[in-house]
Every structure is written in C-alpha cells, then in structure tokens.
Amino acid sequence: MDQLKVRDDVFDEVTLMALYKLVHKGWITAIGGSISTGKEANVFLGERGDQDIAIKIYRIRTANFNAMSEYIIGDRRFAGIKRTKKDLIFTWTRKEFANLKRAADAGLSVPMPYVWDRNILIMGFLGEDERPFPHLRAVELENPAGVYYEVLLFMRGLYQQAGLVHADLSEFNILYGDRLYVIDMGQSVTPDHPRAKFFLSRDIANINRYFRDFCTVMDEKEIFLKITDGTSEGFTPRSWE
Structure with missing residues (x-):
C-alpha cells in the first residue's frame, strides 16, 4: 500500500x-x-x-x-x-x-x-x-578542515561568481564523492532578495555547527564578510586557525 x-x-x-x-x-x-x-x-x-x-x-x-x-x-x-x-x-x-x-x-x-x-x-x-554519492553527514572525512575550507570556498564562489545564496546549506545538501558537490538549489536566492542576508547567516551557522565537531571553525561574522566582500582576499586553507 x-x-x-x-x-x-x-x-x-x-x-x-x-x-x-x-x-x-x-x-x-x-x-x-x-x-x-x-x-x-x-x-x-x-x-x-x-x-x-x-x-x-x-x-x-x-x-x-x-x-x-x-x-x-x-x-x-x-x-x-x-x-x-x-x-x-x-x-x-x-x-x-x-x-x-x-x-x-x-x-x-x-x-x-x-x-x-x-x-x-x-x-x-x-x-x-x-x-549516488553519499551525503556529507554519512562520510568519515580524512581531512575535515580541508573539506570545511572547500565548503567556504563554494559559498563565496556561489555569492561572488553566481550571484546566489544557497539558503538551505547543511550536511544534508552536500554530496561527497570524487569531490564535494552541493545539491538542492530550488530555494536559492539572489543577494538582493529581502531575506538574503538572513539566509546566508543561517547557512554559515549550519556549516559551522556541523564542522565544529571535527575541526576549528572561523567566526561567523568573519565568514559573512569574506563571502560578501568582493574586495576581500577570500579564504586561505588556514585562515580559520
């Protein structure tokens, strides 16, 4: 049935x-x-x-x-x-x-x-x-800090190059196979959406919440600025240490 x-x-x-x-x-x-x-x-x-x-x-x-x-x-x-x-x-x-x-x-x-x-x-x-490649939450990562860095780079690239905020990013919407993939983007919004800043802050909080158990994470406000500031140098592999 x-x-x-x-x-x-x-x-x-x-x-x-x-x-x-x-x-x-x-x-x-x-x-x-x-x-x-x-x-x-x-x-x-x-x-x-x-x-x-x-x-x-x-x-x-x-x-x-x-x-x-x-x-x-x-x-x-x-x-x-x-x-x-x-x-x-x-x-x-x-x-x-x-x-x-x-x-x-x-x-x-x-x-x-x-x-x-x-x-x-x-x-x-x-x-x-x-x-299908497994979700991030189901993968035992050899280098969680490196994957965290990849996610931050994705978020910045999505904002700076694609002009989007994912708006529902978490370990449930990331696949990990030969590399990291982000899925489920129906809810993603452009930066001029009235709630784009809220959605981006929530995405950052979700990612930090997940990776905090596996590696040192960056300050959420600093991440927000590095993602949204086009003149910023962005992220380096050890910028959160």
Missing part, C-alpha cells in the same frame, strides 16, 4: 504528461529506481542513451506551498507568478534549473541541469555504478 501511495503522490496526471513529453523529446530513455525522497520531491535514476541522469519530480499533491513561497516571493526573477499551488511548484522547478545553471556556469560543483518541464527537472547523475 505504501508503494501505491508513493506512486499516486508522485506520478499524478500532470507529472505523467510532463514525463511523456520529456521521453518524446529524447531527454529520458529509461526510468529506474528511487535515489532519494525529500520533503518536497523524489529523485529517480534515469538514462538518456548511455548516460545516467537524475530525474527530480516535485510532488504537486504533497509539496509545502507555504515553505516554498517564502523563497520565491521577493525574488525579482520570478515576479508576477500566479499564487496557485501548481504554478508555484512549476516556478520552483524552473527556479532550481536557473539556479543550477548559474552555479554551473560559474564553474561550481553542482548537478549539471539539462532541462525542466512543469514539475520535473533533469540533471546529471552524481554517483558511480548507479549509486
């Missing part, structure tokens, strides 16, 4: 129509098993020819309308959208595609976005042998 409920929650009529369109256009050749189930979306392993892809499907029936609206209202890129639940979810999908593209174009380690349609986002698969 649980599997039937998941199927009904994810693969409603709108989603099936979008999937059909993506298959017809050649973006999807096969859909495999589930990679992850999040608060708002399910991610499935897929294939496009001989290439593994990730198929992210936002659940129209069960997505949290109020939680999503906080990150869209105030983002000038998506002004004037309709406030219906369906339109909000479609906008959220388009927003994640746009955010990932900005980050990828800036040379940052994120899933490569390929295409979106309605509530479906097709991305590059991050993993090996059809297994």
